[in-house]
Amino acid sequence: MADYRAPLADMQFVLDNLVGYDEVSKFDVFTHADRDTVVGLLDECARFVSEVWAPTNRPGDLEGSRLEGNEVITPESFGPAYKQLRDAGWGAVSHDPAFGGGGFPTVVGLAVQEMFNSANMAFSMAPLLTNGAIDMLHAHGSEGQKEQYLPRLVSGEWTATMNLTEPDAGSDVGNVRTRAVPQADGTYRITGTKIFITFGEHDLTDNIVHLVLARTPDAPPGTKGISCFIVPKFLVHDDGSLGDRNDVSCVSIEHKMGIKASPTCVLSYGEQGEGAVGYLIGDENAGMRYMFTMMNNARLGVGVEGLGIAQMAYQDAVQYAQERLQGRAPGAPGGTRSPIIEHPDVRRMLLTMKAYVEALRSLAFLTAAEIDRAQGHPDEAERTAAAERVDLYIPLVKGWGTDLGVEVASLAVQVYGGMGYIEETGVAQLARDVRITQIYEGTNGIQAMDLVGRKLPMRGGAVVADLVTRMRATADRLSAGPEALQPIGARLTEAVAVFEEAAQWLGAQLGADVRDALGGATPFLRLASQTVGGWLLGDAALAAQRELDAGRGERAFLEGKVVTARFYADNLLPLVKGLLDPVRAGAADLLALEPAQF
């Protein structure tokens, strides 16, 4: 396994050329986050991640987190590494300075997340979940709650969890049965069982802040009767000191295919008496609404897990392919053995990985920058438009990003050959770890249905139409550009037409039989993402060519960008042509069989 080397050059390229970081950094709230400061920050982060975080990955997988009694013991290397994370403040980069955060744009925080995920995805879930809880409390907590919890969550002194899932209700959050009974003192008593709670118990911090969805006794059924509570592992006195142990305990942890170092806990609330002490966030019965406001960030975070693993898998495969001698490549002198990177089929795998990683990074960073625009742009219409784009891109980042994470990790295993299947080389771990990302935070099937059912109809289809306009503009610029770029323009023009046709067909079905639209959702998610990827790599090629023409930048890197875009346009973008019929196949065949006929 290669040592992790952060893709700083590509991150800078994306910030400079594809997401308009220059504009974002001029928003009032980000005046301290100019481009050069950010480059310095990412550089420092890369060093930390390589030196401190990455070395914990393989031992973390080997040891796993384990349960002793009700205590979770994390891998030995995690404690010291977590302490360094906290001391350096890497969890706080994009949080509110009022509570100790760095106040950097979301897109900068995302770049940091990518690096942490590449280095150790399982471990990085602790700060990731904490981030989600910070956002929730920041948006919906009372002033007192914010003062009590945020500084210590932002600093990493404590971690936090999100407690949604219960036994027998995975994606069915409306089915929550955990009870919250109001007390005379304004607190609630929580009883019930939550499953799949990431870092629900561990030995890294003094306290853990659980955010728990539960029902009050008179709550209406379904998602409209769910409230959200703060349930700290240890109660917190007004002076900030820790009080009694709350009645929440880890009763088991799961044995999983991957992310073995991340303890996935079953938490039991109220086993000892009348319930764990909980504090209501905001209003009763508004819990699901609050959760939904967190969803975009959570799904973006999972998409970036896919990106982080894909990047690490790509690095590994490239290094192995450069070193490993096998066979004789076409054109190599007789009697010699070639590094496998010289074999056309291995090249195809590596270029596929490179193109997908760079396309995905562009999309994820762009989405994050749109979040920054939606929050910080001085113009309200621009804020609204940016927020719409975020909503449109999120299912792509989560669904496609995690599909690509799995595909790219699998390609790395394949480049390694038999050695890839041996755990010692580490690529098998990447493949095992990343597989969960297609499932949690809304399965990719749910992402596809979100895209078709909720996002296509936004503003009467105009948000999608705006995207088509943007993509077509890039295609036109490529087609009118230098000869090296014209074929990319032609391919992109074709793909955008396919995308438009698919979107229009689905839009029409939504008004007729929604099952026909939802039946085509999964191929459409891929079709749409694959097209968007071509657009962003096309933009990258334009920017790289401009830099080359101006004699700026690193030539080898920029030429690589053009080749990568052309490879994608010729080899990966045309896949959309095979997806159009499946999108439009309708649901008749899907529904033709009785369950017993399967």
Add this chain to the structure above:
Amino acid sequence: MADYRAPLADMQFVLDNLVGYDEVSKFDVFTHADRDTVVGLLDECARFVSEVWAPTNRPGDLEGSRLEGNEVITPESFGPAYKQLRDAGWGAVSHDPAFGGGGFPTVVGLAVQEMFNSANMAFSMAPLLTNGAIDMLHAHGSEGQKEQYLPRLVSGEWTATMNLTEPDAGSDVGNVRTRAVPQADGTYRITGTKIFITFGEHDLTDNIVHLVLARTPDAPPGTKGISCFIVPKFLVHDDGSLGDRNDVSCVSIEHKMGIKASPTCVLSYGEQGEGAVGYLIGDENAGMRYMFTMMNNARLGVGVEGLGIAQMAYQDAVQYAQERLQGRAPGAPGGTRSPIIEHPDVRRMLLTMKAYVEALRSLAFLTAAEIDRAQGHPDEAERTAAAERVDLYIPLVKGWGTDLGVEVASLAVQVYGGMGYIEETGVAQLARDVRITQIYEGTNGIQAMDLVGRKLPMRGGAVVADLVTRMRATADRLSAGPEALQPIGARLTEAVAVFEEAAQWLGAQLGADVRDALGGATPFLRLASQTVGGWLLGDAALAAQRELDAGRGERAFLEGKVVTARFYADNLLPLVKGLLDPVRAGAADLLALEPAQF
């Protein structure tokens, strides 16, 4: 995890309608293997596999095989199950009756293999590798060697291994360094190290027969200087009793992503003295040629590992989707929760799995039946033509079959959602186990290059042209058939045209710049296989419709065949349209970057 239920109805359907078993069973050597006898045999095998073999799968994965000293301890349940396999003779179904085999056609042995793989792929590798050695000895061993080894390998009293790979030479067999020094008594002394030796050491049998590739002192370099030797773990006296322990020992076993119960051994030959005693098979320097004659069967066997896992994954997912309640499906009454099999997107996953499993079974069984024709057909021209078809289909069965095994297992994980990622449910194991099949016995990239570089040019392209003719005939029959089948005909006609165009383009490049052809090999393997799958499911739909029209057979099953073929035609066959451009993209972009630019 569902209990294994062998897909006997589909196996019979394939034998009766798609592979011409009726014809095969009339060959002189198979007169005892009439259709009803075979159905009875498969029924009995299914019971054995479900009751004896399947229960060893999950404990086998949990315990794994482990090394103590130089001994390999297999999982506790394996010894008793292996004894029952041996007593019942399930390893001997298609071997030569002269040595105790059942003398059944290859296609029957393949159906048996599928079941064993579904039930426990890791364990089934012991008889699989033994099969390969039996074939080798049967084809190239001396009469004395056959008499000495075959009866006890066929019965399962002993197992066997194939020793090709060495450190630093995976697919590069020509690089073998193991030495074989001839002795005055006609034996050889073998010294060297072999890696990735499946069941290279274990505690299931009294003896293990290693077939080892090695070089004699004056051998020419490369693949033309490799000889093949029998190296038994215990020497065998002329009376058949076991003699001294030979100088071969297991020095380590690999820690793998999956098939943990299958010990993957590093074997050291000649550590104690002047070498392990080995017996030459056939002629010196002919070892690679002998190995090549085994290759088709070995690759077919690995393709059927993909099929076996895919079948098990499909069963599991269907059962889970029928039982698991979540959300409300479109059209379901308000306030109810639906089994997830009612959700269109879950249906899409299940139908994709069903269609791929059935297409792959058809292709694998057809290939095996062509092997039977190639060996048993009374007409020599028919034998030759069948052998050509075998050569053409093999890279498809191995490459596509194992790609589909991985895809279908991954879909099962996805249908299970979060529970699929938890090891207890067993589907994660299927995904981990099957991943190796894309790698060993020639990576799928090598399969693709074999298809393009060796199989397309067979008989000047006429073998492929014959396939096109066959596929087009099916398409025409569908298009001229009842209304329910016509759309399948239209889709298949389109796909066959795409296949023909791709094959012709590649054929032309082979005569120009071979790199352009090899660069497109991987997408072409998929394109070709996907088309062949549509052809076979189209044939299945025709047969099912014929039975339905005649009022024969089980209605629900046969209607399911028609729906499955239509689903495949509308949703999976069109993917070929997205693969044509990648096939024809050429190698220029692949080769444009310097290794350091990755």
